[in-house]
Amino acid sequence: MSTAAATRDLSRPRSAWKRASLIGHQFRFDLLSFTRNSQARFATVIMPILFLVIFIALFGNGRVPLGDGVTVKTSTYYIPGLTAFGIISAAYASLVVSVVRQRESGILKRRRATPIPALVPIAGRALVAVVAALLMCGLLLAIGAFFYASPLPTHTIPGVAISAAVGAVSFCCVAFGVASFVRSADAAQPIVQLTLLPLSFISGIFVPLNNVPGWLGTVAGFFPARPLADALRGCFDPATTGAGINGGDLLVLGAWAAGGLLVALLRFSWVPRGE
Numbered sequence: 001m002s003t004a005a006a007t008r009d010l011s012r013p014r015s016a017w018k019r020a021s022l023i024g025h026q027f028r029f030d031l032l033s034f035t036r037n038s039q040a041r042f043a044t045v046i047m048p049i050l051f052l053v054i055f056i057a058l059f060g061n062g063r064v065p066l067g068d069g070v071t072v073k074t075s076t077y078y079i080p081g082l083t084a085f086g087i088i089s090a091a092y093a094s095l096v097v098s099v100v101r102q103r104e105s106g107i108l109k110r111r112r113a114t115p116i117p118a119l120v121p122i123a124g125r126a127l128v129a130v131v132a133a134l135l136m137c138g139l140l141l142a143i144g145a146f147f148y149a150s151p152l153p154t155h156t157i158p159g160v161a162i163s164a165a166v167g168a169v170s171f172c173c174v175a176f177g178v179a180s181f182v183r184s185a186d187a188a189q190p191i192v193q194l195t196l197l198p199l200s201f202i203s204g205i206f207v208p209l210n211n212v213p214g215w216l217g218t219v220a221g222f223f224p225a226r227p228l229a230d231a232l233r234g235c236f237d238p239a240t241t242g243a244g245i246n247g248g249d250l251l252v253l254g255a256w257a258a259g260g261l262l263v264a265l266l267r268f269s270w271v272p273r274g275e
Contacts, residue, residue, distance in 0.1 A: 007011035019117055026124030034094075034128050039238035044094060044132055048140060051206070052078055061148060064208050067206040071238050072151045075148035079140050080232035081205040086136035088162060088200075088225060091129040092178075098125060099179040100188040104272045112270040126172045133168035134161075156235035159244025170224055170253040173260035180267035199225040204233075227252040 035041065055078050063071040102108050112120050137160070144150035145211045153160055178195070182188050200206055203226035209217060220226040227249035235244035 019119065022116060022120045023127070026120050027127045030124045031131065034132065044086060044090045044136055045139070047089065048082040048136065049143060051085070052082050052140065052143065055206075056148065062263065065210050066233070066237055070237060072236060072238070073148070073150055075144050075150040076236050077208065077233070079144040079150055080133045080236050081229045083137045083140045083164070084167065084203075084225065084229040084232055085200060085205050086140060087133040087167050087228065088171055088196060090132035090136060091168040093196055094132075095125065095129045095175035096179045096182065096192050097170060097185075097188045099176065100182045101185045103179070103269060104185045106255045106272060109272070110271045118270075122176070126169075126176075129172050129175070130165065130168040133171075134164055137164045151236075153235045153244065155242070155243045156240055156244025159235040159240075159246070160232060162245055163235065163250065165251050166253050166257075167224075167228040167231070170228075170257040170260070173257040173264065174224065175260070177260035177263035178269060180264060180269065182275040196225075199223050202226075203229050205229050221252075224253055224256040 052075070056075055059074050061074045064074050064077040065071050066077070099108075100262075108121070112118060141152060141160075145152045168209040178191070179188075182191055197218065202212055203223070204212060204217070205225065212220075216224070231246045231249035231253075234240055234246050234249075
């Protein structure tokens, strides 16, 4: 090993506490960058709220069937679905675009050349996505309660929190996996929209599931958007008992998280794809 390589290796922080401190510092930096990014703020915060207002203005705040004879207000139906959309926007759409942009501009390559452990920039950006997703979840719940008289879940609050957290982590893993296939920054946004919007329509996020053909709904169940929306929507179902934790939906999200993480570990690149 060369003297320079040995020096750099010895300078890499070893302790778990030091790594956690570095991740915290990176998280604060990435969070500040995220809050100053108007495009990220619009896609993550403003767009789900706009959709909620538009859908209720178009369809009214009547009753939407959930199945088994149970109906809820239109706002109560759309709030968990659009919460899922906000989580996906923060943890998947914004993350794919950010990772590809930083990779292709050489930022990731320069960070990899520093003594900072590779885990730090990845974990910092992933934490920003998770926090943004959870904040979006709370904001939509509050808007629904105060402006549309949509009842807040009480006994199912643990289900809402766990579903949102698992969904955010799952889509973060998927984002890193998908980013490894995107070869240019210009292609990132179109690929994100190509994967996000069709799944949102067939997963009951924009269109009530009773209007989605059965076979199409079944197909959507194999992708992570519908399990996340269903897990959150179940917490608003008046017939739900217990904490509202849907193990089946969370299992599907966990499987996608594992798959996305595996792909990312095998294909993740620190250097621009053009090199």
